[in-house]
Amino acid sequence: MKSLLIILDGGSDRPNRLLKGKTPLQSANKPFLDSLSKQGINGLCYTIDVGIPPDSAGAHLSIFGYDPWVENPGRGLFESLGYNIHVSEGEVAFRVNFATGRGDWPPTIVDRRAGRISETIGKTLAEYINSKIGEIDGWQFKLYSTLEHRGVLIISGSKTSKNISDSDPKVKGAHIQQIKPLRGVKDYDVATQTAKILNKYLKEVWRVLSTHRINLERSKRGELPVNLILIRGPGKPMKLEKFSERWGFRIGCIAGGPLYKGVAKALGMDIIDVVGATGTINTNLDAKFRNAAEALKTYDMIFLHIKALDVASHDKQPLLKKELLERIDNAFSKYFSIGEDLMITVLPDHTTSSTSGHHTGDPVPMLMYSPTVRKDEVMRYDEFEAAKGSLHILKGRDIMPLILNYTDKAEEFGTVIGELKKRYKLFH
Template structure:
């Protein structure tokens, strides 16, 4: 179970505790007492891991070999059948003013109406030799796939990263005609998206209600579809993936895991925790040998700088942890994919806490689950890529190295 962005830094407002330290987490603390604890660098010390690269690493793949960009995973996760040669992008529904300045990168955390907007975008015709495939994901997220000959994923992002700036001009990152063509298509796509969406019925209704319109599409994370050894083939385990966002679902899908959809899972602090809990327990009762679970709200709160929301969300997740601890005879690993400190409002390279509970683990003396208490645990400090090896060894499914 990966609580996305749960790691943090001490905050003065919390008496120099982290949100995880300040939250009331009796079940996580109980798990710490029953398990072996440590801290984990998702990639390696000091590296600011993305949710995609960290999950790839935690699943035992080398992100420096497998990762081609965020787009292909996001596209696969929302149900687009990506093909060799496709160039995929992760996108934001965003808000721009009449001067083209981005005033809200997430369009007011839009939740409804994105399907209608996506239908409009799919009618766009920029280049007769390039097919545009656009699909909404959860919330403000979406995916764009460009399909056609002579395209390249070696192009820059359009995301300005901060409000108050226009979309960045997409640039070719090499001198090939393919990269130049792709950059040109993307720049025209962004401009045309605003023209098509500024007076869209969904946006006019949002404006009437005082909400930010989703009137421009900002692509980022270009990538070609990677070749990945299926998880089941790599480890001999039948696996399921329960995740809220298209990105993590896509990682599970490309790795060959069965996807479990959860109704009401938004990827935000407003997600339906009860449905997630129910979905986890139902999946655990089936014949899967491995489950990858990602719960995302703490990361959203971190990115938004909402300290109280992060504390409260961690407390909600603690209830899910308590439910899972009722299941006997399994190895339960609880950790995060990266830190998203409230003070930074972005990912950092700070290590995250981790605990493993299960048969015959060497229980240590740690009594609380948080960033600092975990440093005293028996796992010490590991990297994400070590985790599956540790798990396979605990399950007595690893092979001996040497005589």
């Protein structure tokens, strides 16, 4: 049996007063997702661990059956891979936000996304920064604009460390944070030098952007200036076991956002390019589901990622999130049906509150459907119904063993065929 894994990024939520005390999942008219829950098995999942607000990279690693505490090269590395930016040994990659700050250095964060700028503005500013600040004290810097306000920074020097803190405080109203070496790391001296040069670079970026014509014009129009970059998630190359070797599935990935493509690439998944898959609220949902259905003719498993719900939550738009859920359900139902010889797993990677705009540690609702599962009594797909399901409460690391089991590919405990113990059947 083949498998479809759908991750509704940030799809889980808390009750919202604009939805009369319900979550977007509770409020949305989504008959197909509800029918999958009704005909399947359900539960709640802490994708990292109990009470921990997951980041997307760690949550995806855990869902795919990897240890996010150990088998994790860092978000910056994934973001780079997803945008086909090569990171060499000795380089460090960072996730970047083009942002808005106010006041003298260190500035207060006004908007961590500078109003979700266009890629055109981001590219122009990145090129300008690179032309002005490509090197400081023998260290090299290269800034890339990727999607909307997002970007990637690559640094290199004689010695570099990723064992440093973030400059991004993750909330507006706080100051940009001074980057510091992490306590107790083996390369503390190198981490200290890496942090020192990055603090110098970020201050220079602030100085250079403050007088750029784009920002002068935006300020005149009453728009937010893009006068700051925030960095987080330092990453270096790390060899990870291929997903196909660990779980026995030949898998394809359909995603719009660079981070999710990057995680997939790092795990050896094939990237299936879909026209109109943007990683934004305007993504072509119809094309994504159509391509997923077509790809399942070739692959054993498809990972389909949808980012739009998370965007709506971060922007504190629960009504938009509800509308997007209904659009997702409609597109899903066009290309898939109950009764197919297919296992379908649906879950968010984390809860994103559309009230606060932040990730939370609340568990996410998960459904698993196949024609042969022992279905439970859950009637709808949402956070509260899932709590009644027969899967009870799981961790992210439990998902892939369950998918192996329900696709009848799980090897019996104690069986060893060949040189290495495998969790999956070599012959089925």
